[in-house]
Amino acid sequence: MRRIHLDAVGGIAGDMFVAALLDAFPELAGRVLADAAAVLPPGAGAPFLRQGLSGAVAAQRFGLEGARAHSHAHAHAHAQSGEHGDEPAHEHAHDDTAGTYRDMLARIARAPLSAGTGRHAAAILGLLAEAEAAIHRVPVEEVHFHEIADWDSLLDVVAAGSLAAALDGAVWTVSPLPLGGGLVKTQHGLLPVPAPATAALLAGFDWRDDGVTGERVTPTGAAILKHLARPGRPAGGRLVASGTGAGTRALPGMPNVLRALVFEEAGQAGDTVTVITFDLDDMTGEEIGTASECLRAQAGVLDVSLGQRLGKKGRPVASIRLLARPEQAEAVAQACFAQTSTIGLRLREERRLTLSRQADDKDGVPVKRVARPGGDTVKAESDALVGETLAERRALKQRAERGDD
Template sequence: MPQPAEACRHIHLDASGGVAGDMFVAALLDALPDLQARVLADARAVLPPGAGEPFLEGGTSNAIRCKRFGLKPAENAPHHHASHFTEMVRLIERAPLHPGTASHAVAILTVLAKAEAAIHQVPIAEVHFHEIGDWDSLLDVVAAGSIAAALEGASWSVSPLPLGGGLVRTRHGLLPVPAPATAEILKGFAWRDDGVSGERVTPTGAAILRHLVKAGRPPALELEAVGTGAGTRHLPEMPNILRAMVARLEAPGQAERITVLSFEVDDMTGEEIGTACDRLRALDGVLDLSTATRRGKKNRPMESFRLLVRPDALAAVQAACLTETSTIGLRWHEESRLCLIRELDQRDGIRRKRVRRPGGVTTFKAESDDLTGASLAERRRLARQCEED
């Protein structure tokens, strides 16, 4: 659903070095320093007495300026290993956090728990977070939740993720990279192999991405701020950084990624095409459908279908297209789109669509089905009357 105009902020994450919880927090706090007090307060609130102090400090990574986030443990800090999912949820929900922080932090943990449950074939309530059981990892989850809550309504995208390679040592022994939980969580995300081995995306970083990111490439943006967060690992050939590119959308609307699905048929009757269009339009995930008549091979007339589809519904819609029509091939690609905020109201019993445009201009469009005049001229008169501000 489109967000209100004041929520038209987009954050694109450039994962050149990788993605981890501490890198995400550091990058966003570098880009948006106004969030630092809130996030650090939430981070302190979830820690028990004597666990240590969260920090945000400047530094460099291969000569690139950056910020680092983490925990300075106190002497004799209490241990926090192999925590149950339910135990960590209780810690978060009982802490005095800013509004919205707990729900986002628990949602991130739930992404992790579901992945671990699937991998180890145990109920989610029995999941042990062996690899994120330390206090600094809990700190990352809560700080990321605080950032997500502070930026409620923003949209997020991420670049293709660095694949890494080799093995990573865990409490389960040596595991392949990406770690099983990371690979499970990030199904459907784009990856790239830059030839640099090691763990480049951590399970916590993966869970944050899954919770926030609904798009791949960013839409058209007006760049507002850039922040750089560094990880603890040194990469010999490149900076180990995550960049957060914060932008305002170019118009008061909601940017999103959609899939454009198209195909042609040249052996269906007009009635069959009409029935197929009605059934495809009614599918969940189909945002729009249009057709046009074209000329194909041997100069035969053919009908060209063009559907706008939510990316998560693509597979189901593809199957329906192959079932409801005679086509034997489909094409698709992703596009960005920006939808202005639309609101419904009524005037003189006629529904109308109200749209806010850039520059503060508001326009109205009467609902055609409600224009009941006996002639075209009368219906046009009613529309003009209804569409006046």
């Protein structure tokens, strides 16, 4: 099992998360940069990853450069400011729909992204939008990310979604987060630090006060943590990689970095999941398909599967099964009630065994490498198999899964 611990030395923002993980997993850079570029409109610039320094520490920096690129902005609905509050708010002309939650979801859905990226990116963006909607008392669909005119926040969300998909199956933890202090400049004036959306997203997480003020955890960083991680110390294991991502702000007497420590436990490992099941006999196929996609995007959901059975009076029944993280099972259950017509759920906790797995690339095709007792196996990601005929797609699959020679 792979465990990834995020050490928030200087804090966490979207660009810091992406940079730290790409430093730890450089083989994923091609996938992540391609996904990030695919969601940007023409002329918005291009994503970059480059080596730099924060204090005296070498670290990667991730961001956007080009004609319309600016310093990283983070996602405050109806608000904007520089990364960690170190840049003034920018004014940009844009239409009434560009930058809305609905527009961003549509942009993610239209983009030719790697397998799983869209699902995770939509989930992160959804958490951010829900928090901002509650803070500003507006419907989620009307949440407007003003700083999207810079496109940095969408870049971070999609890049983080690409990493989450590529590292599917990992267990994420995060250290106590730096509290920061003072005020951050937004479109609505000054807001206290941590920003209201950040505080709402990270209720239940551990915090610390290291005496350094300013915005240390951005709403985008908070949404990524809410989607992936739980507070706590790393469970240990064999340290196999580490990565460091830098923020844009210079902190007094310390590096402004996020570290990713990657641990692996050889062979089988066990954990506990919550299994949620229910049946549907009064929804159309189209409605069930839409509900399934919404549930797959729900934070804490590991898998959604559908089956067909015969129910009472010989009626065809759609049988739904979800696997969820136990700590998020209650929220997932509420999502099931909201997205479907069911009036009852069955929940149970089950222990499972999983094999260590790693995302890789073979002949340009993303593959999943699994450590099995009899030797590693490699499986190509089916969504990445392209060709005009079945024979061509199968040939590409065989080349990608062929052992190294």
